[in-house]
Amino acid sequence: MSAAADPQGAGLRAWLRSPSPASTWQARAQRAYLGWVAFRANPIAMAGLLIVVALVLAAIFAPLLTGSRGLDPDLPNRLLPPSAEHWLGTDQLGRDIYDRLIWGSRVTLYIVGLVSIIVAPIGLAVGTLAGYAGGWVDTVLMRIVDIFLAFPRLILALAFVAALGPGLENAVLAIALTTWSPYARIARAEVLTIRKADYIVAAEAQGASTWRILRKHVVPLCLASVIVRLTLDMAGIILTAAGLGFLGLGAQPPLPEWGAMISTGRDFLYDQWWVPTAPGAAIFLVSLGFCLLGDGLRDVLDPRSGEA
Structure with missing residues (x-):
């Protein structure tokens, strides 16, 4: 369709590409829009976006995409191979693996969403405060961060879950407690590069409070790096959650969590390979999708990535 045939679309594109925006809203x-254009030009990033969108849609429309919730045993139909009736076969209790994978996507998004809500604000708060305040505040906060960074994530998560007890909520809390520290480091590094900038000094000279400077001027500039790191970390969050589920410390049966599905199906790997392979492939595909999406977001949100 030409611009003459679609004057509204042409007008919108002209408004979005205007060299001199008339308002803050137009500039944003x-x-x-320009970020989306750059992101759309990256086929790998678009592939990651499609995978993540498919995961979200599967979780939202799980009741429409499945014939059951995959919780009730059906022993006469146990360990059936993939077929037209059971697309991915059935497990050792006769439950449809496809149904359990679709409903398990809700568990995966639940874990990723809650961990993201917890770690991003904590990391931003600690990092921005340490970088802006400096002195003993920076030293104390960064030594705490170093303690958390010194331990492998899964090992530390296992220690927290062992103390809190098995369960989905405790697994989310344990993963969050082991994941926030890199965001504090990133936020601190960003603050150290901008805390002596002219607009920060001007805000201080005008009597702006520390809270206002952090909220209005510092935190928004740290968000891009934190969002990129969070997207890239989602693959690690999923793998950690799957590891806890595999060990029986995450979501408890009969909840369809992908790591727990691999754990209960590993005894059938040789003869009924589809039982552990299907959830393993789902974990791999979703983790790959988040990695590709995060890589694309880094190219768009971090202008320095294109300077090399």
Whole structure:
């Protein structure tokens, strides 16, 4: 369709590409549009976006995409191979693996969403405060961060879950407690590069409070790096959650969690390979999708990535 045939679309594109935006809203809209154009030009990033969108849609429309919740045993149909009736076969209790994978996507998004809500604010708060305040505040906070960074994530998560007890909520809390520290490091590094900038000094000279400077000027500039790191870390969060589920410390049966599905199906790997392979492939595909999406977001949100 030509621009003459679609004057509204042409007008919107002209508004989004105007060299001199007339308002803050227009400038923000232009930045979002140009970022989307750059992101869309990256086929690998688009592949990651499609995988993540498919995961979200599967979780939302799970009741429409499945014939059951995959919880009730059906022993006469146990360990059936993939077929037209059971697309991915059945497990050792006769439950449809496809149904359990689709419903398990909700568990995966639940874990990823809760961990993200917890770790991003904590990491931002600790990192920005340490970088802006400096002195003994920076020293104390960064030594705490170093303690958390010194331990492998899964090992530390296992220690927290052992103390808190098995369960989905405790697994989420344990993963969050082991994941926030890199975000504090990133936020601190960003603050150290901007805390002596002219607009920060001007805000201080005008009597702006530390809280206002952090909220209005510092935190927004740290968000891009934190979002990129969070997207890239989602693969690690999924793998850690699957590891806890595999060991029986995460989501408890009969909840369809992908790591627990691999654990209960590993005894059938040689003869009924589809039982552990299907959830393993789902974990691999979703983790790959988040990695590709995060890589694309890094190219868009971090202008320095294209300078090399």
